[in-house]
Amino acid sequence: MSDDDGDDGRERASTDEAESVTTDGAAPETDTDDTDTPPTGIADVIPRLRRDPALLVPFTAAGLVLALLDRLRRWDPIPALVTGDDVSIGIEYAGYPTGVSNTIRPLEVLVDLKLPYLVWAVGLEALALAVVAAAGTVTIARTLAVGDGWDWPRWGRRWLAYLGLIVLFDAVGRAVGSLGDVGLVVGAVLAVPLSAVFVRFFLAPAFVVTGSGPVAALARSARATRGIGWQLLALVVGFGLAAWLLGRVPYVGTALSTTLVGSILAVTMAAIRGGNEPTDCG
Numbered sequence: 001m002s003d004d005d006g007d008d009g010r011e012r013a014s015t016d017e018a019e020s021v022t023t024d025g026a027a028p029e030t031d032t033d034d035t036d037t038p039p040t041g042i043a044d045v046i047p048r049l050r051r052d053p054a055l056l057v058p059f060t061a062a063g064l065v066l067a068l069l070d071r072l073r074r075w076d077p078i079p080a081l082v083t084g085d086d087v088s089i090g091i092e093y094a095g096y097p098t099g100v101s102n103t104i105r106p107l108e109v110l111v112d113l114k115l116p117y118l119v120w121a122v123g124l125e126a127l128a129l130a131v132v133a134a135a136g137t138v139t140i141a142r143t144l145a146v147g148d149g150w151d152w153p154r155w156g157r158r159w160l161a162y163l164g165l166i167v168l169f170d171a172v173g174r175a176v177g178s179l180g181d182v183g184l185v186v187g188a189v190l191a192v193p194l195s196a197v198f199v200r201f202f203l204a205p206a207f208v209v210t211g212s213g214p215v216a217a218l219a220r221s222a223r224a225t226r227g228i229g230w231q232l233l234a235l236v237v238g239f240g241l242a243a244w245l246l247g248r249v250p251y252v253g254t255a256l257s258t259t260l261v262g263s264i265l266a267v268t269m270a271a272i273r274g275g276n277e278p279t280d281c282g
Contacts, residue, residue, distance in 0.1 A: 045267050056263045058135035063258030065131045070254050073103040078121050080105045091240030095169035096205050097266040098132045099258025100247025133163040136266050140209040143270035165214040199232045206273035239265050
C-alpha cells in the first residue's frame with residue numbers, strides 16, 4: 001500500500017470521527033422548547049397503545065360499569081335526563097379522561113328525596129366517579145412506569161387525590177350545565193374562559209398520579225402548559241368531538257367512548273407530562 005493510500009485512509013477515519021462527534025454533540029439540541037411543534041410525547045401515544053394494549057383495560061372496565069349505571073338510571077324511579085336526542089354538534093370534554101354517559105341525573109332531583117332513594121342516587125354518581133378515578137390512576141401510572149408495586153396505601157392516596165380532582169371538575173361542569181340553554185352569544189362568551197381552564201389544567205390528572213395533591217397539581221399543570229396552549233386547545237376540541245361522536249353510537253356509546261377516548265386521553269396526558277418534567281413519584 002502506498003503512502004497516498006495510507007493518508008487517504010487516515011483522512012477518511014478522521015472525517016468519520018468528526019461526523020460522529022458532531023452528531024453526538026448536536027443530539028441534545030433537538031430536544032428544544034419549540035411552541036410550533038406538538039407537545040413532547042404525543043407522537044408516541046398510538047404506538048404506545050399498540051405496544052402495550054393492557055393500557056386499554058382500565059377504561060374498558062370503567063366503560064362497562066358506566067354503561068351499567070346508565071341502565072340503572074333508566075330503570076329506577078328517580079328522574080334522569082337522556083342525552084343524545086338532539087342533533088346539534090357538541091364537545092364533550094370533562095377535564096379528565098372519561099367517556100360520555102347516555103343519562104344525566106341533575107342535582108335538583110335529589111332535593112326532598114326519601115333517604116333510601118337519596119342514598120341510591122348519590123351512590124350511583126359516587127360509583128361512577130370512583131371507577132373513572134381508578135381507571136385514570138392506573139392508566140397514567142402504567143404509562144409513566146410508576147413503580148409502586150403492591151404498595152396499596154400509596155395507591156390509595158393517589159386514587160383519593162385523583163378522585164378529589166375529578167370531583168372538583170365534575171362540580172364545575174354541573175354548575176355550568178345548570179345554566180341550561182344560554183344562547184349563542186352567552187355560550188360563546190363562556191366558552192373562552194372554559195377553554196382556557198381546560199388548557200391550563202390539562203396535565204393536572206397526570207401530576208396527581210405522580211404524587212401532587214389536587215391543588216398543587218392544578219398549579220403545576222398551569223406552569224407546565226405554558227407555550228403549548230394552542231396545541232392543547234386542539235387536543236381538547238379533538239377529544240371532545242370524538243367523545244361526542246362515539247357517545248352517540250346506539251347501545252354501546254358509553255362503553256365505546258370511555259374505552260377509546262378515556263384510554264387515549266389518559267396516555268396523552270401522561271406522555272406530555274413525562275416529556276415536560278422528570279416524574280417525581282413520591
